[in-house]
Amino acid sequence: MIKKIPFSISKDEAVGQIMEFIKGISGLDAVFFATNYLGVFGIESIKDLGWKIGKMWRSSVSTTMTCSVCIPRHHLRGATHP
Helix, strand or coil: CECCCCCCCCHHHHHHHHHHHHHCCCCEEEEECCCHHHHHHHHHHHHHCCCCCCCCCCCCCCCCCCCCEEEEHHHHCCCCCC
């Protein structure tokens, strides 16, 4: 799943959209952001949801945030992690 955030919206609107998007995906396994500013907004969104980076995901999954894709765990069946 991909969520596009328009460049023209405010920080608060972007954080709100990211929060709604990621909390609406059951079995969320990873989150990636395409830009630094979206990564910062994403981390703020995760913090505002009360989630802990590195605590909510399995230890074999990277918590590096660099691109705008959310992958539900059920889409990763058969995938291997390095």
